[in-house]
Amino acid sequence: MRRSPLPPEALDATDRRILNTLQDGFPISHNPFAEVAVQLGLTEEDLIARIGRLREIGAVTRFGPFYDAAAMGGAFCLCAMAVPAARFDQVLTLVNAHPEVAHNYERSHRLNMWFVLACERPEGITRTARVIEEETGIPVLLFPKEHEFFIGFRVAA
């Protein structure tokens, strides 16, 4: 995924309108592009071509259904460890070797390693965390989500 800004001229006003409009939703219907194109004053063909280009240049991370991972089954848990600087790379290798570790970020805090465990079943979370503790000798703090709030996040294109 592209992590640097695009030059402003990479997107024209129509591209920005597409980005701003389609982040709010896309129909599940027979000809969804045609429906949205009418609202945007574009042809279906132009809309499809522009979304393809926006994807190619990295202006779009994903276009399609966003599935709720927990609703599909499986268990997830945010975890954190306070890893001494001198041991960071060694511990990182041990932690990342577990396929259950989905994301892992270094963060600016005494708790400096933050990762998400993704397991088929809830028991897998505590089991994997214990194995990591045994392998590294460092406590793994578990931060399961107790409540998820509805998100109003929007990116102004």
Add this chain to the structure above:
Amino acid sequence: MNIDATDRKIIAATQGGLPLTPAPYAEVARWLALTEAEVIARMGAMQDAGVIRRVALAPNHYALGMTANGMSVWDVDDACALTLGAQVGALDFVSHCYLRPRALPDWPYNLFAMIHGTDRAEVEAKRAIIADLLGPACRARDILYSTRILKKTGLRLKNTEG
């Protein structure tokens, strides 16, 4: 909602994205030897049940200049954490917002809100907006900036029965 084997096939086929063709759900149906009507009905049911949060285009906020982000964390009075958390989540610069258990004494924070901005100063300004919103219900706060991505794999569903 119970997801059956056919739903799981649809999930596996579409979790990477929709095909860019005038009738994308018909194309998905063709891959899976289903009818378009069945794919549309099943995806609609999954959306109604919240298994699909939304069908949408996700702009790459890094590409659009929002390159700074920080995980803001707050120790909020439990009595009003649900009400205040809902207000924080609704802010247009917060991309994730959760209540999580504290890990005392190391970690007094129960509200987590990921803040995005064009630079760190903007993230800090937005963090101040959250601090104002929480007011005296908030007893302690911090923000953790990510300094390195150490691993990133998509959360992908295997195409098998659960």
